[in-house]
Amino acid sequence: MKLFNSDRCKICRKRKGNRFCIRLEGNICWNDCNILRVDLKCSQNCRYALKKNQRNGKGIFFEFKTNADSQTEFTDLLKKEIDKWITSPQDFWNNKTPAELAETEEGKQQITTFFNSFTIPEYVPMQYLKQRLNLADLIIHSLKKNFETIAAEYLDLIISYEWDKTFELVNIKNKFADQDLWSNYLNRITSDKILKKMKHYDLISSALAESKKTGIVFLEINGRYEISLILELIGTDWFVVGRIYGKPELYNGENEAVKQIALLLSSNKINEVFPLLKKYSAIFPDSADLHYYWGLYYTFANNQQKAEEFFLNAVEIDPDFTEAKYNYAYVLHSQKKYTKAKVLYREILNAEPEEIKSMNNLASIHIDQGDYSAAKKLLDQCLEINSENEIARKNLERLETLNP
Known part of the structure; x- marks a missing residue:
């Protein structure tokens, strides 16, 4: 009978054990690793062991070398080093601990003067030290959000x-x-x-x-x-x-997934597309490409409502995704949702003034709405870009029939 998941930390049994601890001969989480390594008893063969530096014989809590897998982990480690430093006798203060020194205003001023004389790296959580020892005059540089x-x-x-x-x-x-x-x-x-x-x-x-x-x-x-x-x-x-x-290693896998699905769609292997889209969308829920291919899948399946939903998702995730925006506009256009379709076609043309499909379709909407002059202007532009464009020619013929 398993009492806990095999990937759990050997100490807390709750968090994921993401590193091997030489001391405990098992995987532990970074939180418990930080608790252990501040005692400086870890094997120096461990990449996470602390290696202390000295500044003219003065051991400062932020002067050490180690490895951390995140800034959050490193900040937590620094706070634990501060906790340890506060209760450790310091030879430059006659073996008094910072906690003892901070019991008087004069002592607090000594600590403040000491730290204000350093250029302290911005990643050091000095606000934590300030709060722990109630150092009102300690200069704190605001930390940028990372x-x-x-x-x-x-x-x-x-x-x-x-x-x-x-x-x-x-x-x-x-x-x-x-x-x-x-x-x-x-x-x-x-x-x-x-x-x-x-x-x-x-x-x-x-x-x-x-x-x-x-x-x-x-x-x-x-x-x-x-x-x-x-x-x-x-x-x-x-x-x-x-x-x-x-895991983060999957980051580059999205491109391969998209290529695989695109190849199947181009080969008209529609039945093979659905399970792959379902599988990869569960992993990459914010992939504009996958939502776009869902839209194409439902277009081929003649499900306009679902196609509209997924093309909208793709545009929401990436508003600069022209093909997704065009297909979304086209689905709306085909359902006679002209107001929104026109907005989308214009957005495409603002970004790509010679995008001839959007120009043609916008002209077609203007014809349907009786705005013949606007349609004529757009169709003339289409034929200037490509005089052989058959769709533009047919739209122009339709326009001339309706508006001789």
Whole structure:
């Protein structure tokens, strides 16, 4: 009988054991690794062991070398080092501990003067030290939010069911200027069964791309579900741009999945597409490409309602995805939902002024609505771009019949 999952930490039995501990001869979580390694008794053969530096004989809590799998882990380790330092006698203060020194205002001033004389790295949680010792005059540099803190903020809002407050964390490049896209995002995200059930999460690791503009945060939800959040840096702000249900290593797998599905669709192997779309969409729920191919699948299956739903998803995820936007507009157009279709065709033409399919279709709507002059102008433009365009010629013939 198994008493706990084999991938659980050997100490806490709750969190995922993501590293091998030489001391305990088993896998442990980073949280318990931090508790252990501050005593400096770990084997120096372990990549996570602390290696202390000295500054003129003065051991400062942030002066050590080690490895950490995330900034969150490293910050937690620094806080534990601060806790240890506070209760350790310091020879430069006549073997008094910082905690003892901080019992008087004069002692607090000594500690404050000591730290204000250093250039302290911005990643050191000095606010924590300030609060622990009540150092009112300690200079604190505000910490910038990094991709890990944004990921945590995002999940915290979801746990508290404040879905709408995630707006500022996902509105990359103001993509939700269209209220329909924002409403669709909310509908899609609140339908995620795993996120709806989320009560807690544990950050396991994180990684930055070489460009420093893409970050992946690997977490575990409810001690059960693995999720990797993808974030992008735009200007000075990080935004959540996608989820992967699985390990970060799956990140590059999306492209292969999309290629596989595209090949099957191009070969008209429709029956083979459905199980693959279902499988990969469960892993990559925010893949604009997969939603686009769902739309094509339902187009081939003559299910306009489902095609519209998935093309809208693709546009919501990536408003610059021209093919998805065109197909979404076309489905609306075919259902005579002209107002929205015209907006979409114009958006495409604003981005790509010579996109002839959208130009033709917009002209066709103008013909149907009796706006013949607008239609004529667009069709003339089409034929200027491509004088052999058969659809434009037929639309022009239709126009001339209706408006001799």
